[in-house]
Amino acid sequence: MSVKQKTLEVLENHRGKFVSGGELANTLQVSRNAVWKAIKSLEQEGYDIEAVKNRGYRLAESSDILSxxxxxxxxxxxxxxxxxxxxxxxxxxxxxxxxxxxxxxxxxxxxxxxxxxxxxxxxxxxxxxxxxxxxxxxxxxxxxxxxxxxxxxxxxxxxxxxxxxxxxxxxxxxxxxxxxxxxxxxxxxxxxxxxxxxxxxxxxxxxxxxxxxxxxxxxxxxxxxxxxxxxxxxxxxxxxxxxxxxxxxxxxxxxxxxxxxxxxxxxxxxxxSCFIGKNVTIETKEGIREGNVLSVNRQCHLVVAMDDGTEEEFSAGTVRLKNDCKLNTG
Known part of the structure; x- marks a missing residue:
């Protein structure tokens, strides 16, 4: 891990709190100049780091850069x-x-x-x-x-x-x-x-x-x-x-x-699951079907009571709430 990465790790673990340059240098076993260079590099990457004399460096609470x-x-x-x-x-x-x-x-x-x-x-x-x-x-x-x-x-x-x-x-x-x-x-x-x-x-x-x-x-x-x-x-x-x-x-x-x-x-x-108990239309390769969603089974298939009185399972298909826009494709 580089000095910059180690510096960021310390600042992240103390987010919102000041860490002195001396403490960073001692923790990382590097010079204070190396810490200063790491801080500047992090700032160039967009990190919001506050520097205050005699207090040190603080990573802002609002910083939301993924690392x-x-x-x-x-x-x-x-x-x-x-x-x-x-x-x-x-x-x-x-x-x-x-x-x-x-x-x-x-x-x-x-x-x-x-x-x-x-x-x-x-x-x-x-x-x-x-x-x-x-x-x-x-x-x-x-x-x-x-x-x-x-x-x-x-x-x-x-x-x-x-x-x-x-x-x-x-x-x-x-x-x-x-x-x-x-x-x-x-x-x-x-x-x-x-x-x-x-x-x-x-x-x-x-x-x-x-x-x-x-x-x-x-x-x-x-x-x-x-x-x-x-x-x-x-x-x-x-x-x-x-x-x-x-x-x-x-x-x-x-x-x-x-x-x-x-x-x-x-x-x-x-x-x-959003669909359970709802009336839906299901668009499959065989055509469009309508029914009421009963449950999701142990294979995560949609179990539907069809309007023709039958009960069917669907493992894929475009599902819509009746009279609504398309919601999802399995």
Whole structure:
């Protein structure tokens, strides 16, 4: 770890409090000039650091730049499960992690970007990923589970994100089958899971779980085409909530991941599901069907009482509330 990274770690651990230059130098076993250079470099990267004579340096409470140091102080990662990589800008965190997976990267690699220029949703649309306001994160997994439990990765992640949002923001979070998170009827998060597996053995080579969360409202606001159906977790915030959210999501997801086949998250997934009890239309390859959603089963299929009196399960399809706009594609 460089002097700059070590300096940031100390400042993060004392966020909002002054740390003297002498204390930093002694802690890091470097000269005070080296500390001064590290501070200047951090300021050039955008960190709001106050310097006061005879008091030292203080990282502002309002600083919300993502860094390994800002995340790890909230992360319950005593066994070193995650290898965090923070990038300024990428085309797509999922694409980057897939490349690293093919190069032999270990499970637990997490790539987080301040900005994506070509992030994507399950539908194929571009996921709006402006600089400095969201969480754009992909996690590399090498699960030992069978293909029949593949759905559990996305659904457990959905519950982990919903829990994390409620913990940090105190806003109620619901799951829009099968992979989106909504607050007050608007989408705040999308999850895209991509995998490579061996047909002969039915085992996974790797899984890349991508999570995009709209955390804070960009200065220019949301694009017109998203404004009526997309929201941010916070309208205004002056704390490092993005780092807190990342840590909460990773910690909660990893707990589920260790027990995927027992589906410890399923009951909560069902409780948080927006569609249960609602009349919907379902657009599939075979055509459009209508019915009332009864439940989500143990395979996370949508169980629907159809208008013709039959009961069917759906593992995929575009679902709409009747007389409403399109909500989600499974």
């Amino acid at each position: 390994e140091q800002s995340i790890r102080k909230y992360l319950s990662d005593t066994r070193g499960k995650f290898q965090l990589e923070i990038r300024k800008s990428v085309t797509s965190t999922n694409e980057l992690v897939k490349q690293q997976a093919l190069s032999g990267a270990e499970e637990g690699l997490v790539v987080i970007a301040e900005e994506q220029t070509c992030g994507k949703e399950k539908s194929g649309r571009v996921f709006y990923s402006p600089k400095g306001t969201g969480i754009y994160m992909s996690v590399l997994l090498r699960p030992k589970i069978s293909m029949k439990h593949a759905f559990a990765i996305t659904t457990s992640a959905a519950v982990a994100v919903a829990q994390a949002i409620e913990q940090v923001s105190e806003r109620k979070a619901e799951i829009m089958w099968v992979n989106d998170i909504y607050c007050d009827g608007k989408k705040v998060c999308g999850i895209l899971t991509e995998a490579s597996y061996q047909m002969e053995t039915g085992k996974f080579d790797y899984v890349v779980m991508g999570i995009g969360i709209h955390v804070k409202l960009p200065e220019s606001g949301m694009p017109v085409e998203l404004g009526s159906k997309t929201d941010c977790v916070f309208q205004q915030t002056e704390t490092d909530v993005r780092s807190q959210l990342v840590a909460q999501v990773l910690t909660r997801f990893w707990d589920f991941y260790q027990r995927l086949e027992s589906l410890p998250f399923l009951e909560e997934y069902i409780q948080r």
